[in-house]
Amino acid sequence: MSQAFDRDAVERYARQLVLREIGGPGQQRLRDARVLIVGAGGLGSPAALYLAAAGVGTLGLCDPDVVALSNLQRQILFDGEDIGRLKVDAGRERLGAINPLVQVDSHALAVTAHNAGDVIAGYQLVLDGTDDFATRFAINAACVAAGTPMISGAIGRWTGQVGVFTGRPCYRCLVPEIPADAETCARVGVVGALGGVIGSMMALEVIKWIVGAGESLNGRLLIYDALAAETRTVRVGADPDCPMCGVGYSAAPGIGPT
Numbered sequence: 001m002s003q004a005f006d007r008d009a010v011e012r013y014a015r016q017l018v019l020r021e022i023g024g025p026g027q028q029r030l031r032d033a034r035v036l037i038v039g040a041g042g043l044g045s046p047a048a049l050y051l052a053a054a055g056v057g058t059l060g061l062c063d064p065d066v067v068a069l070s071n072l073q074r075q076i077l078f079d080g081e082d083i084g085r086l087k088v089d090a091g092r093e094r095l096g097a098i099n100p101l102v103q104v105d106s107h108a109l110a111v112t113a114h115n116a117g118d119v120i121a122g123y124q125l126v127l128d129g130t131d132d133f134a135t136r137f138a139i140n141a142a143c144v145a146a147g148t149p150m151i152s153g154a155i156g157r158w159t160g161q162v163g164v165f166t167g168r169p170c171y172r173c174l175v176p177e178i179p180a181d182a183e184t185c186a187r188v189g190v191v192g193a194l195g196g197v198i199g200s201m202m203a204l205e206v207i208k209w210i211v212g213a214g215e216s217l218n219g220r221l222l223i224y225d226a227l228a229a230e231t232r233t234v235r236v237g238a239d240p241d242c243p244m245c246g247v248g249y250s251a252a253p254g255i256g257p258t
């Protein structure tokens with residue numbers, strides 16, 4: 001099963017190769033996978049670290065920012081030496097040091113409604129770890145148009161959520177318009193470890209999807225209340241009036257976990 005991997009790779013991935021749901025075939029699917037991470041922040045950091053370590057063959061890192069001191073509280077992809085460097089450059093180095101078998105492609109740009117389609121082109125899955133609604137909407141629109149599954153995460157204060165959207169319902173079925181009271185972590189704060197929890201769940205949903213293991217969060221939203229130490233999972237209904245997928249919906253059929 002794993003003859004496609006050399007001795008070092010077999011040792012590197014030993015704990016996954018023994019898993020019934022991954023094994024040699026799953027590891028090959030991980031190696032052949034192309035996953036884009038938008039936002040190398042509190043969510044993108046742990047997700048990127050775990051996906052690189054797991055052997056996802058091609059990882060795209062998309063973020064326009066440089067590393068700041070205030071990032072280090074939660075963005076564990078970086079350290080103090082990286083302050084002032086582009087996140088995609090520092091991140092690519094760090095990921096390469098963890099797993100040189102992974103190719104990391106850098107996109108040092110902000111995703112907008114104009115470029116989102118081009119940025120996600122060529123990727124099988126898109127992980128949205130950004131923290132503003134305009135960017136999330138742009139990524140959602142591009143993913144719906146391309147038929148690309150989107151793993152969405154969000155954190156603020158002590159609460160986080162993660163969901164998977166594939167065509168219909170889409171993220172806009174959940175959030176039709178930008179909320180008037182939209183919060184940002186810069187204003188209301190966030191506990192760094194919460195990014196570790198939700199970012200790791202995003203990475204898990206990616207791995208499950210690629211290898212076809214278990215039940216995807218597709219069409220569902222998992223909400224984690226860290227203060228109460230409780231989670232709940234709700235189904236996201238497809239909104240017939242969704243501004244993105246509701247009217248004239250025509251994304252490719254048959255998209256789903258294989």
Ligand SMILES: [Zn+2]
Nearest residue numbers: 170173242245
């Ligand atoms: Zn929708």
